[in-house]
Amino acid sequence: MSERKTIDARGSFCPGPLMELIAALKLIEVGQEIEIWSTDQGTAKDVPEWAAKVGHETVESGEKDDHWYVVVKKTK
Template identity: 35%
Template sequence: MKSEHTLDARGLLCPEPVMMLHAAVRKLAPGEVLQLLATDPSTQRDVPKFCQFLGYELVQHAEADDEFHFWIRKGEG
C-alpha cells in the first residue's frame, strides 16, 4: 500500500501512538494516506476506533514480526 507519509511509533506504549497519530493526521491534505508503524498491541484496538470515531478511513492493516502497520486515509471533507 502506498502512503504519502509515515509515522513511526514503534517502541511507544498507549496512549502515545494514538496521540501522535491524531497530530499527524491533522496535517494531511484530504485524500492523503499515512502509514503508522507500531509495536504496542493495543493499537490493533485503538487505531480502528480512532478512525471510526473521527471519520478517517482505515485502508489497510497488517501485522508482521510483532509490528503493526496501519494505512489511514484522511477524508475528502
C-alpha cells in the same frame, strides 16, 4: 494511489501512537494517507476504532515483522 507518509511509533506506549497519528493527520491534506507502525498491540484495534468514530478511513492494518501497522486515509 494516494500519497502516504509513515510514522514509526515503535517503542511508544499507549496512547502514544494514536496521539502521533492524530498530530500528523492535522498536517496533511484530505485524501492523503498515513501508515503508523507500533509495537503496542492495542494500536491495531484502537486506531481503526478511533478512525471509525471520527470519520476517517482505515485502508488496511496488520502485523509485519516486529510491529503492527495501520494505514489511515484523511477523509475530512
